Amino acid sequence: MNISSLRHHLPTQGTEKGREIAASMLRGDTLNRGPFKEAALEQLSTVPEPWLVRLKSEGIAYVALGYGEDLSQTNLIINYSPERLRKEAGTAKEIAAAVRAEVDAELKKERESETDPLRLGMLEHGRTDLLKDKLAAQLEEAGLGFAVRVTRDLLPLAFLEQENGVEDSGYDEFLEPQETERGLFREILLDLNGPEVVSQKGSEDGPILPNDSILDPADDLILVPYAVFGSKRLSPVSRESYKKINGMYMDQHHGGHFWPGRLIMLDDEATLHPSPILSTHSVVLHETGHAIDYIAEGIPELNHRETIDAMFEADMKRQASGEQRVLTPRATDNAREYFAEAVEAYLTNPTDHDTYKADNHHVLLKQRNPELYEYVDRLMKLPALTATSGPENQGTDPEPANSQ
Numbered sequence: 001m002n003i004s005s006l007r008h009h010l011p012t013q014g015t016e017k018g019r020e021i022a023a024s025m026l027r028g029d030t031l032n033r034g035p036f037k038e039a040a041l042e043q044l045s046t047v048p049e050p051w052l053v054r055l056k057s058e059g060i061a062y063v064a065l066g067y068g069e070d071l072s073q074t075n076l077i078i079n080y081s082p083e084r085l086r087k088e089a090g091t092a093k094e095i096a097a098a099v100r101a102e103v104d105a106e107l108k109k110e111r112e113s114e115t116d117p118l119r120l121g122m123l124e125h126g127r128t129d130l131l132k133d134k135l136a137a138q139l140e141e142a143g144l145g146f147a148v149r150v151t152r153d154l155l156p157l158a159f160l161e162q163e164n165g166v167e168d169s170g171y172d173e174f175l176e177p178q179e180t181e182r183g184l185f186r187e188i189l190l191d192l193n194g195p196e197v198v199s200q201k202g203s204e205d206g207p208i209l210p211n212d213s214i215l216d217p218a219d220d221l222i223l224v225p226y227a228v229f230g231s232k233r234l235s236p237v238s239r240e241s242y243k244k245i246n247g248m249y250m251d252q253h254h255g256g257h258f259w260p261g262r263l264i265m266l267d268d269e270a271t272l273h274p275s276p277i278l279s280t281h282s283v284v285l286h287e288t289g290h291a292i293d294y295i296a297e298g299i300p301e302l303n304h305r306e307t308i309d310a311m312f313e314a315d316m317k318r319q320a321s322g323e324q325r326v327l328t329p330r331a332t333d334n335a336r337e338y339f340a341e342a343v344e345a346y347l348t349n350p351t352d353h354d355t356y357k358a359d360n361h362h363v364l365l366k367q368r369n370p371e372l373y374e375y376v377d378r379l380m381k382l383p384a385l386t387a388t389s390g391p392e393n394q395g396t397d398p399e400p401a402n403s404q
């Protein structure tokens with residue numbers, strides 16, 4: 001492996017312990033296989049050890065996806081146990097009752113003050129949507145993955161099960177009803193929605209409920225227990241979002257991060273170093289730069305966000321007047337990209353065989369932007385980092401492949 005383009009110059013870089021910490025953050029099959037693992041470790045061990053310790057304590061996970069692979073196939077995904085589902089269904093039910101009461105109290109005031117019959121009608125119609133939005137938001141806030149599904153018509157149980165991958169295993173008849181997948185799904189469904197959700201009990205014998213039962217929830221809303229996917233029980237909410245992030249998505253983006261999930265996602269080929277698609281540009285280090293950005297933001301003494309935002313703004317002005325202050329166009333996108341690119345540059349040596357983002361290295365960073373270099377240098381040399389948490393309300397940030 002050619003690591004001449006990786007920069008080790010601090011005593012806290014490339015340590016044996018650093019490699020160990022880095023290895024413990026790699027998830028999924030791809031990143032734990034020979035060349036991918038070795039490449040990820042070489043790159044991550046350029047990150048000074050105190051930062052690796054901090055990244056690990058933050059719960060950061062790195063995962064690489066190959067073509068046709070998606071996140072729901074990795075071991076990152078929670079496989080819900082019956083015990084966990086039962087416990088969480090109880091909490092969700094309480095939340096649902098509170099949200100219903102809150103929405104009805106809100107509508108009561110509006111109903112009383114509204115005299116226009118048309119607007120009154122719209123109020124009633126909008127109740128379901130209002131309820132759905134509030135309930136989905138509160139469940140998410142509580143860390144519960146039950147999906148809130150609107151169903152204005154009668155909903156056959158068999159349809160809901162098919163929609164969520166819940167099937168007869170073929171040997172259901174030999175098991176206790178609660179031990180079968182359909183039995184568990186129905187048990188949690190009744191827990192979540194109450195027995196009154198079943199409007200017509202069918203006659204076809206099945207675990208817990210007749211197979212041909214019909215559902216008709218009072219508010220046109222149904223809480224969906226879980227979805228079966230690739231032999232795992234997933235939250236239907238996470239199944240949808242995880243399915244969107246797959247190997248093809250990664251081919252288009254090379255890498256991305258999802259800060260709320262403390263997740264760094266990489267295209268498998270982009271992980272290699274040098275990479276057949278990105279040469280010595282390191283998506284691993286760029287994405288780690290984003291994580292460092294969020295963590296630094298959570299350390300008040302650093303005044304990190306204000307510092308970087310101000311530097312970015314000043315540099316964009318200088319850049320606009322013809323001065324070269326940044327090393328890549330990506331760094332001009334926003335203050336977060338500006339910082340992530342700088343971290344990667346700081347940890348990269350110049351080489352003569354770069355074809356992609358060839359300017360993004362240590363020497364040019366110091367030359368073109370000594371202030372930014374000084375700041376990153378100071379950050380990288382911090383001896384220890386206090387364990388406060390970064391901001392929570394950030395979404396995914398895919399790296400577009402077409403940015404050079």
Ligand SMILES: [Zn+2]
Pocket residue numbers: 286290336337340397398399
């Ligand atoms: Zn980025």
